[in-house]
Amino acid sequence: MSDIEESQFSEYEDEELQEIILGQHNNESNLGNSSASKDQNKRPRCGNEEARDSLLQKELENVRGINKVIENVVSSLECAKGNMDTVSRTVKSASSLLDTWIRILSQAEHNQRLILNPGWEGASADLAAIETESIMRAQAQERKAAEEEKRLEEAKRKAEEEERHRQVGTSTRSVRGAWSKPRGSGRGSTGSSGIPSEKSESSAR
Numbered sequence: 001m002s003d004i005e006e007s008q009f010s011e012y013e014d015e016e017l018q019e020i021i022l023g024q025h026n027n028e029s030n031l032g033n034s035s036a037s038k039d040q041n042k043r044p045r046c047g048n049e050e051a052r053d054s055l056l057q058k059e060l061e062n063v064r065g066i067n068k069v070i071e072n073v074v075s076s077l078e079c080a081k082g083n084m085d086t087v088s089r090t091v092k093s094a095s096s097l098l099d100t101w102i103r104i105l106s107q108a109e110h111n112q113r114l115i116l117n118p119g120w121e122g123a124s125a126d127l128a129a130i131e132t133e134s135i136m137r138a139q140a141q142e143r144k145a146a147e148e149e150k151r152l153e154e155a156k157r158k159a160e161e162e163e164r165h166r167q168v169g170t171s172t173r174s175v176r177g178a179w180s181k182p183r184g185s186g187r188g189s190t191g192s193s194g195i196p197s198e199k200s201e202s203s204a205r
Contacts, residue, residue, distance in 0.1 A: 114120050 120126075
């Protein structure tokens, strides 16, 4: 083979090798680009998920904080309720003590008036007066009851008398009506009393 042919052959082989090498390089570059694009596609997805998780975590922390605040408010309200119950019991106790103190002052004033009254004869006289007053009150009630009973009896008696007079008047009117009937004119006729009339006697004669 001549030198010219050998040089052409070597050039031809070099071109084929270069094409093969270029093809492999292109394939590798394509593979690299595809893997890079896949990585780029994966990275935004991973970034979105991480951002979503971080947002959810923040929301969870906010909700927990709100729940804690609400629990503190409820605890404060329960504590305030307990304090109000204590205040209410204290006010009731103070009111009871004031009522007792007012009764004591009233009794002391009454005792002072009795002591300063020159006509006061002592507790025994007061008890006797109270007993006498109760007896008089009972007697007044008895008199009132007796008067009421007497009034009812009088009304009942008057009603009975009126009923009796009414019955007597009715019977009197019935008797008068019987006597005022016309006498019979026939023979043997009699009056309403059963006695023969004068006309019947004259006719018989």
